Amino acid sequence: MSRWIVDHLWFVPAVPFAASLAILSLPNRRHRSAAALAVAGQSAALAMSFLAFLPTLQQSGFRAVQNFTWFTFGDHALRLGWLLDPLTAVMLMMITLVGLCIFIFSIGYMADDKNFVRFFAYLSFFSGAMLGLVISNSLLLLFICWELVGLASYLLIGFWIQRPSAAAAAKKAFITTRVGDMGFFLGLLWLYGRSGTLLFYDGGNGCLESAGLATLGAAVTFIALLIFCGAVGKSGQFPLHVWLPDAMEGPTPVSALIHAATMVAAGVFLVARVYPVFSLGAINGVTPSLTIVVWIGVTTALMAALIAIAQADIKRILAYSTVSQLGLMMVSLGVGGVAAGMMHLLAHGFFKALLFLGAGSVIHGCHGEQDIRKMGGLRRLMPVTFSTYAIGMMALSGVPLFFSGGWTKEEILHVTAHWPASSLPYYFLLAGVVLTGLYMTRQIIYVFFGDRRADSQQAHESPSVMTLPLLTLAICVVLFSIVLTPAWPWLHDYLTATSARVELAHLVQPTLFLSLVLVGAGFTLGIWIYRKAGIQDRQRPDDADPLEFAQPRLFRFLENKMWIDELYSRTVVAFSWASARLADWMDRNFWDRFVRGFGAIGQIFGTFAANVDESGINAGVDETTVGTRGLGRLMSTRHSGQIQTYLGVIAIGVLALLVFYAWLA
Amino acid sequence: MTPTLQAFLIVSVALFSIGLLAVLSRRHAIFILIGIEMMLAAANLNFVAFWRFSPQSQSPTGVMIAIFSIAIAAAEAAVGLALIIAVYRHYHTTNVDHLDQLKG
Numbered sequence: 001m002s003r004w005i006v007d008h009l010w011f012v013p014a015v016p017f018a019a020s021l022a023i024l025s026l027p028n029r030r031h032r033s034a035a036a037l038a039v040a041g042q043s044a045a046l047a048m049s050f051l052a053f054l055p056t057l058q059q060s061g062f063r064a065v066q067n068f069t070w071f072t073f074g075d076h077a078l079r080l081g082w083l084l085d086p087l088t089a090v091m092l093m094m095i096t097l098v099g100l101c102i103f104i105f106s107i108g109y110m111a112d113d114k115n116f117v118r119f120f121a122y123l124s125f126f127s128g129a130m131l132g133l134v135i136s137n138s139l140l141l142l143f144i145c146w147e148l149v150g151l152a153s154y155l156l157i158g159f160w161i162q163r164p165s166a167a168a169a170a171k172k173a174f175i176t177t178r179v180g181d182m183g184f185f186l187g188l189l190w191l192y193g194r195s196g197t198l199l200f201y202d203g204g205n206g207c208l209e210s211a212g213l214a215t216l217g218a219a220v221t222f223i224a225l226l227i228f229c230g231a232v233g234k235s236g237q238f239p240l241h242v243w244l245p246d247a248m249e250g251p252t253p254v255s256a257l258i259h260a261a262t263m264v265a266a267g268v269f270l271v272a273r274v275y276p277v278f279s280l281g282a283i284n285g286v287t288p289s290l291t292i293v294v295w296i297g298v299t300t301a302l303m304a305a306l307i308a309i310a311q312a313d314i315k316r317i318l319a320y321s322t323v324s325q326l327g328l329m330m331v332s333l334g335v336g337g338v339a340a341g342m343m344h345l346l347a348h349g350f351f352k353a354l355l356f357l358g359a360g361s362v363i364h365g366c367h368g369e370q371d372i373r374k375m376g377g378l379r380r381l382m383p384v385t386f387s388t389y390a391i392g393m394m395a396l397s398g399v400p401l402f403f404s405g406g407w408t409k410e411e412i413l414h415v416t417a418h419w420p421a422s423s424l425p426y427y428f429l430l431a432g433v434v435l436t437g438l439y440m441t442r443q444i445i446y447v448f449f450g451d452r453r454a455d456s457q458q459a460h461e462s463p464s465v466m467t468l469p470l471l472t473l474a475i476c477v478v479l480f481s482i483v484l485t486p487a488w489p490w491l492h493d494y495l496t497a498t499s500a501r502v503e504l505a506h507l508v509q510p511t512l513f514l515s516l517v518l519v520g521a522g523f524t525l526g527i528w529i530y531r532k533a534g535i536q537d538r539q540r541p542d543d544a545d546p547l548e549f550a551q552p553r554l555f556r557f558l559e560n561k562m563w564i565d566e567l568y569s570r571t572v573v574a575f576s577w578a579s580a581r582l583a584d585w586m587d588r589n590f591w592d593r594f595v596r597g598f599g600a601i602g603q604i605f606g607t608f609a610a611n612v613d614e615s616g617i618n619a620g621v622d623e624t625t626v627g628t629r630g631l632g633r634l635m636s637t638r639h640s641g642q643i644q645t646y647l648g649v650i651a652i653g654v655l656a657l658l659v660f661y662a663w664l665a
Numbered sequence: 666m667t668p669t670l671q672a673f674l675i676v677s678v679a680l681f682s683i684g685l686l687a688v689l690s691r692r693h694a695i696f697i698l699i700g701i702e703m704m705l706a707a708a709n710l711n712f713v714a715f716w717r718f719s720p721q722s723q724s725p726t727g728v729m730i731a732i733f734s735i736a737i738a739a740a741e742a743a744v745g746l747a748l749i750i751a752v753y754r755h756y757h758t759t760n761v762d763h764l765d766q767l768k769g
Contacts, residue, residue: 644761
C-alpha cells in the first residue's frame with residue numbers, strides 16, 4: 001500500500017492539472033461543469049494526499065523516493081523524481097484541504113463573473129503546480145513547478161484583465177519574483193556544477209545527503225543564499241515583498257490561495273526542503289547564510305507589521321500581515337526551528353485562508369467595497385462571517401490556548417529566544433506580536449463594530465456556499481491546535497522524526513504568559529486608539545485615522561508603504577529605463593554605423609558583380625544565343641517541305657558514296 | 666542465245682533508274698508510288714538473277730526472298746494508297762509540291 005502510493009504520488013498534482021485541461025476545453029457558459037470538475041479534481045487530490053499521509057504516520061521519519069531519468073546527454077543523466085516524507089505529506093494535506101475550501105468558496109464568490117470557467121481552470125492549474133512543487137525530489141523539478149506556480153499567479157492576479165491596475169499588478173508580481181528566480185536558477189546551476197546531481201535524496205548520492213553536501217565545499221554559503229533569493233521573491237520577503245500587496249488586484253479567492261496554500265508557502269517550503277544546504281558546517285547552529293535569513297525575516301516581519309497599521313484596504317492589511325508572518329517563519333527557519341517554521345506555515349495556511357475568505361465574504365456582502373473606513377457595524381448583518389473572521393483574527397494575533405496560530409507563534413518565539421548569535425531578533429519579534437494585535441484590532445473594529453458607515457447599509461450575509469468553507473476553516477483553525485501544544489507536540493515530533501509523548505505539565509510554559517501579555521497589550525492598545533472609530537460612534541468615513549491625527553507624517557510614511565515602491569521606481573525602474581534608452585541610443589547612433597558600413601561593403605560588391613555580369617558575362621551569353629538562333633534560322637530554310645527535293649538530295653548522296661567507294665577500291 | 670547474268674542486271678538497272686526518275690520527277694503522289702514499286706521490282710529481279718546464277722541454286726532462297734518482298738510490297742502499296750486517299754481528302758490535292766507543311 002505504501003509502495004503503491006509512493007509509485008503513484010504523481011497522481012496528486014496530475015489530477016488537478018488534468019481537471020484544468022478539461023475545464024479549459026469547456027464552453028464558456030458551462031459554469032456548473034467547470035466548478036464540478038475543479039472541485040472533483042481537488043477532492044481526488046485530497047483523497048490521494050490522505051493516502052500518502054497514512055504511511056508517514058506508521059513509521060517515524062518515513063522517507064520514500066521514486067526517481068527516473070528524464071534524459072541523458074553524454075554520460076550524464078538528468079534525473080527527476082518525487083519524494084514522500086512528513087514535510088511533503090503535511091504540505092499536501094494542507095494545500096488540498098485549504099484549496100478545496102477556497103474552490104468551494106469561489107463558486108459563490110465568482111458566480112456572476114463572465115469568465116467563471118477560465119477562473120476555475122486557472123485555480124486547478126495553480127493547485128496542481130503547487131502540489132507538484134511539494135512532491136519534487138529534484139531541485140530542477142521543484143524549479144519547474146516553481147515557475148508554473150509563478151505563471152498561475154500571473155494569470156490569476158491579472159484575471160480581471162480589463163482593469164489596468166490588475167494587469168500592472170500581474171506584471172509586477174511576475175517580474176519581481178523573476179528577479180529572485182534568477183538567483184535561484186544560478187544557485188541551482190552552481191549546485192549542479194558542484195555536486196553533479198539535483199536529486200535531493202538518492203540512496204546516499206543526493207545533493208542533500210552527506211556525500212552530496214561534502215562536494216559543495218566553501219561555495220555552500222553562496223549556493224544557499226542564491227537559492228534563498230528565490231524564496232525571498234516567492235515568499236514576499238524584503239526587499240522583494242512589493243508584489244505581494246499589489247497582488248490584491250486579483251479576485252479574493254485567488255488572494256486566499258496565494259497567501260495560504262500556494263505561492264508564498266513555496267518559498268518557506270523551499271528553505272525547509274534544502275535546509276541541509278543552509279545548515280552545513282553550522283557552529284552552534286549558526287551559519288552565515290542562516291544569519292542572513294534571520295535578519296531578512298526580522299526586517300520583513302517588523303516592517304510589514306508597521307505598514308499594515310496604516311492601510312485602509314481590507315485585503316491589503318491582510319496582505320501585509322502575510323508578509324509579516326512569512327518573515328516570522330523565515331526567522332524561525334534561520335534560527336534552526338525548521339519544525340516551528342513549518343508548523344506556523346501550516347497553521348497560517350488555515351487561518352489566513354479563513355481571513356481572506358472572510359474578507360471576500362465582506363467584500364461580496366458590501367458589493368465590492370474594500371475600504372474599511374466605509375464599512376462598520378457588519379457584525380449584526382453578517383454574523384457567520386464575523387464569528388469566523390474573529391477566530392481567524394485571534395489565530396493570526398497569536399491568542400494562546402485555543403487557536404493554532406498562538407501555539408506556533410509561541411514555538412517560534414521559543415526557538416528565537418535561544419538563538420546563540422543575537423537576542424535582538426527575539427525582541428523585534430515580540431514587538432511584531434504586539435503590532436499584529438494592534439492592526440488586527442483596528443481592522444476588526446473598523447469593519448464589524450460601531451455604526452454603519454457609508455456603503456454598508458445594504459450589506460448582506462453571504463450564501464451558504466461561501467459560509468460553509470468559512471466554518472470548515474474556522475473549525476480547522478481551532479482543532480489544528482490539538483497537535484501543536486507543548487503538552488502533546490505531535491506535529492513537531494512528526495516533522496522532526498521523534499516520538500510524541502503526552503506531558504500535561506508542559507502545557508503551561510513561560511512563553512504562554514508572555515504571549516498572553518503581548519497579545520493583550522496589542523488588543524488593548526488597538527481598542528484604546530480606535531475606541532472612537534468603532535466602539536463609540538459618529539465617525540465619518542473621511543475622518544482622519546486616530547493615528548494620523550496624532551502623527552500625520554509617520555502615518556503618511558506608513559500609509560505609502562515606507563515609500564519603497566517609489567524608491568524602486570526612482571532607482572531600479574528608473575535605471576532600467578535609462579539603460580533601455582541608452583541601449584536604444586547606442587543602437588541607433590553607434591551600432592547602426594557599423595551595420596550600415598557592412599551594408600555599404602555589401603552594396604559595393606553587389607554593384608561590382610552586377611557590372612561584371614552586365615558587361616562581361618551577359619555579352620558572351622547574348623552573342624552565343626544570337627549565333628545559335630541565326631544558325632538555326634539558316635538551317636531551317638533548307639527544310640522546304642518538298643519531299644522530292646529531299647529524295648533527290650538522298651539520291652545524289654548515295655551516288656556520291658558509290659563513286660567514293662569505287663574510287664577507294 | 667542463253668541469257669546471262671549481265672543481261673538481267675542491265676534490265677534491273679534500267680527498271681531501277683526508270684523508277685527513280687519517276688519518283689524524283691513526277692508530281693502526282695500515285696506516280697511516285699508506282700516509281701517506288703518499279704524500284705522494288707528491280708531489286709526483286711536482282712535477287713532472283715543472283716540466285717539463278719549462283720553455284721548452289723538447289724535451295725530456292727532467292728525466290729523465297731522475292732516472294733516475301735512482293736507480299737510486303739503489296740502491303741506497302743495498300744498503306745501508301747490509303748495515305749494518299751487520306752491526304753487527298755484533307756488537302757484536295759495529290760500534288761506533292763503543294764504538300765509542304767513540314768518545311769522549316
